[in-house]
Amino acid sequence: QVQLVESGGGLVQPGGSLRLSCAASGSIFRINAMGWYRQAPGKQRELVADITWGGSTNYADSVKGRFTISRDNAKNTVYLQMYSLKPEDTAVYFCNVRTYYGTYWGQGTQVSVSS
Numbered sequence: 001q002v003q004l005v006e007s008g009g010g011l012v013q014p015g016g017s018l019r020l021s022c023a024a025s026g027s028i029f030r031i032n033a034m035g036w037y038r039q040a041p042g043k044q045r046e047l048v049a050d051i052t053w054g055g056s057t058n059y060a061d062s063v064k065g066r067f068t069i070s071r072d073n074a075k076n077t078v079y080l081q082m083y084s085l086k087p088e089d090t091a092v093y094f095c096n097v098r099t100y101y102g103t104y105w106g107q108g109t110q111v112s113v114s115s
Contacts, residue, residue, distance in 0.1 A: 001026045003026045008109065024104070038091035
């Protein structure tokens with residue numbers, strides 16, 4: 001059994017910042033990568049950013065220069081620091097963990113950017 005616990009979502013004004021966290025626990029082994037996806041109403045789920053076990057990162061073009069992904073391998077935790085948030089960043093953000101044995105998803109955390 002694998003559990004992904006997300007935290008850090010909320011309501012923020014345009015230009016503000018938020019930090020998301022996702023801690024993986026349970027029977028989780030051989031993590032290849034951890035990352036964040038998001039899904040806005042009426043849209044498909046899309047990759048925001050991911051980071052491999054070795055530290056290589058990948059970002060969606062829409063968030064490059066504004067978001068930073070990082071991880072603590074010892075804690076099986078991934079973070080997403082979001083700066084200069086825009087209304088179009090409003091979505092449910094999902095943690096994603098890819099292992100040798102399968103892919104796991106968090107329950108999602110709402111990020112709303114509005115004045």
